[in-house]
Amino acid sequence: MKYKIFIAVLSLFSVINISAQENQTESTKTESDNKLYVKGNALLIPIGVINAGLEYQLSNKFTLQGDVLISPWKSFAGHEAQIYMGTIEGRYYFKEAFKGWHVGANVSIGAYILQKPTYWSDDIYYDPITLQPTQYLESQLYQKGYSILFGVEGGYQFRLAENWNMDIFVGIGSSQDFYKGYVRGTEERYDEAAGYNRSGEIIPYRGGVMISYRLK
Incomplete structure (x- = not known):
């Protein structure tokens, strides 16, 4: 037994x-x-902006992408345009990973020295608190700070050739900005805030045409 x-x-x-x-x-x-692709944004290369990253397959329909965006321009068409941003994005493909339509969610953190488009004119700058005109033109002013962004994306990825893909995508989300305002030339603060100003807005902050190459 x-x-x-x-x-x-x-x-x-x-x-x-x-x-x-x-x-x-x-x-x-x-x-x-599981596949791994390295990718670069062909749409931004002509203007000297780098947007590159990796996309890794988690399962049959899910991938994880990490990428960086670097705009090194101290002056672009007369405007400050330095941006350094990192993004983590999870994607769901309706067909299978790296093929067809996809949607995703992402979070980004970025630092910047730039002149917002609303400051590109030569109009007199009005103090937002007192509503009185100041001695500055809007085109003299720029902003320096950082942003935290949360958003969603959608796009379509397809095969170009063996090991090569094209990914067309666009994203939109909430940008929470923390910045200080400066006067070009003197570098003095034009705003009244002792620390950082804060603003929030819904903006399209991702998009382009990624060319991908399969590493494994």
Whole structure:
């Protein structure tokens, strides 16, 4: 009887061990089959802005993308335009990873020295608190600070050639900005705030045409 019990336990242990090995092999195989693409935004290259990253397959329909955007321009068409941003984005593909339509959610953190488009004119700058005109023109002023952005995206990715894809996408979200305002040339503060000003707005802050190359 004890012998039969020993054989039964040994057999059960063997089955569990074999099953575990099979699951481990399948898991290893699945991970090794997950695709990885390096990608760059061809739409921004002509204006000297770098937007590049990696997209990794998590499962059959889900991917995780990390990318950076670097705009090194101290002056672009007469306006400050330095932006350094990093983004993490999760994507869902309706067909399968890296093929067809996709939607996603992302979070970005960025630092910038730029002149907002609302300051591009040569109009007199009015103090937003007193509503009185100041000695400055709007075109003399720029902003320096950082932003935290949360948003969604949608797009379409398709195959160009073996190992090459094209990804057309656009994103929109909430931008929470913390900044200080300065006068170009003197670098003095034009605003009354002792610390950072804060603003929030809904803006389109992602988009382009990514060219992707499969690394694995």
